[in-house]
Amino acid sequence: MSGLSSEPDNSYDIVVIGAGPTGLFGAFYAGMRGMKTLVLDALPEVGGQVAALYPEKYIYDVPGFPKILGRDLVSQLVAQARRFEPDVRLGEQVLDLRVLGERKIILKTNKGFYRTRSVLISAGVGAFAPNRLPNVDAERFEDRGVYYFVKAKRAFQQQNVLIVGGGDSAVDWALNLKDEARHVTLIHRRDQFRAHEQSVAELRDSTVDIRTFHELKQLHGNGHITAATIFDNRTQAEQTLPVDSVLVFLGFKANSGPIKTWGLEMEGKGRAIKVGPHFETNLPGVFAAGDIAGAPAKLDLIAVNFGQAAIAVNSAKAYVDPTASLFPGHSSEVNGH
Numbered sequence: 001m002s003g004l005s006s007e008p009d010n011s012y013d014i015v016v017i018g019a020g021p022t023g024l025f026g027a028f029y030a031g032m033r034g035m036k037t038l039v040l041d042a043l044p045e046v047g048g049q050v051a052a053l054y055p056e057k058y059i060y061d062v063p064g065f066p067k068i069l070g071r072d073l074v075s076q077l078v079a080q081a082r083r084f085e086p087d088v089r090l091g092e093q094v095l096d097l098r099v100l101g102e103r104k105i106i107l108k109t110n111k112g113f114y115r116t117r118s119v120l121i122s123a124g125v126g127a128f129a130p131n132r133l134p135n136v137d138a139e140r141f142e143d144r145g146v147y148y149f150v151k152a153k154r155a156f157q158q159q160n161v162l163i164v165g166g167g168d169s170a171v172d173w174a175l176n177l178k179d180e181a182r183h184v185t186l187i188h189r190r191d192q193f194r195a196h197e198q199s200v201a202e203l204r205d206s207t208v209d210i211r212t213f214h215e216l217k218q219l220h221g222n223g224h225i226t227a228a229t230i231f232d233n234r235t236q237a238e239q240t241l242p243v244d245s246v247l248v249f250l251g252f253k254a255n256s257g258p259i260k261t262w263g264l265e266m267e268g269k270g271r272a273i274k275v276g277p278h279f280e281t282n283l284p285g286v287f288a289a290g291d292i293a294g295a296p297a298k299l300d301l302i303a304v305n306f307g308q309a310a311i312a313v314n315s316a317k318a319y320v321d322p323t324a325s326l327f328p329g330h331s332s333e334v335n336g337h
């Protein structure tokens with residue numbers, strides 16, 4: 001790993017790779033065990049698959065919640081993890097991991113290096129990245145009118161907004177922005193939406209200009225987007241619309257690529273990291289939990305992942321501090337405020 005000679009000063013007891021449900025709960029547990037914690041995720045938002053793929057769906061099998069919306073579960077996990085104030089860095093993908101010795105691990109990301117005594121890999125199905133707009137040279141407008149994530153709807157006040165996509169995110173953001181923006185157009189290449197029936201009904205009843213069977217042909221602007229040409233994929237008829245922002249919601253792809261090069265023993269056709277009973281990997285100080293872990297009875301469910309995160313983090317604590325016990329004590333007794 002190049003750059004190791006200039007070792008970073010930032011040093012953690014544990015770095016959690018991946019801020020999905022497993023990583024967020026792992027971060028909570030690490031905080032409860034008094035570990036200095038850093039959480040890293042490639043995406044600019046936390047929540048893993050839940051936030052990226054189904055934030056607006058109800059989940060029915062999380063203990064204690066008869067039903068809970070994906071995004072509400074993520075908020076609750078964040079609130080729980082925040083209590084111990086872990087460092088969180090988003091939009092940062094871990095590219096390399098090296099064990100240099102006992103309790104000495106270096107991580108390299110696309111933004112820098114971190115030193116840590118242990119690692120929890122809770123990377124799910126890999127680092128998420130949004131599917132980018134194909135064939136329209138959108139890169140030159142990224143963050144200059146083309147956005148794959150929306151943080152604050154205020155940013156689109158009085159704008160002409162073009163939304164691309166037919167899933168929950170596209171439909172929900174169209175509904176969310178219709179009163180904030182000057183005009184919202186939504187294009188989708190088919191006439192069937194992959195979104196909540198109720199939201200689609202609301203959309204069809206709203207002021208959003210819906211163009212089904214439409215796709216993006218070209219973006220225009222000098223520095224920042226000013227217009228977009230769309231076309232009807234049945235007739236090829238084109239139209240150029242004045243546009244200030246294009247919001248792209250074409251789903252995500254996962255890339256587990258770098259993890260396979262870290263010297264970890266893999267299984268399950270190379271998709272899962274082999275773990276032992278404490279969710280330890282073959283690399284000392286490196287633990288894995290959640291969808292990425294090749295546990296003996298593998299069930300990729302949030303409820304199961306929470307338990308794995310607890311075992312992995314408590315094991316990491318005992319590794320980092322050999323005088324510490326594996327059992328954390330009951331939270332109701334040790335953290336009573």
Ligand SMILES: Cc1cc2nc3c(=O)[nH]c(=O)nc-3n(C[C@H](O)[C@H](O)[C@H](O)COP(=O)(O)OP(=O)(O)OC[C@H]3O[C@@H](n4cnc5c(N)ncnc54)[C@H](O)[C@@H]3O)c2cc1C
Pocket residue numbers: 017018019020021022023040041042043047048049050053054058059060061092093094095122123124125126127128255256258259289290291292300301302303305
């Ligand atoms: C449509 C759908 C519906 C589902 N419904 C349910 C349900 O009803 N009940 C249920 O229990 N489960 C459900 N699941 C499964 C559940 O979402 C997963 O089991 C869970 O999200 C796994 O959590 P995780 O934290 O292990 O991984 P993930 O949620 O995949 O999070 C992993 C995170 O790690 C990040 N990451 C990966 N590699 C890197 C890297 N190198 N550097 C930085 N960051 C990285 C990713 O960007 C991602 O954010 C569903 C899944 C899908 C797709």
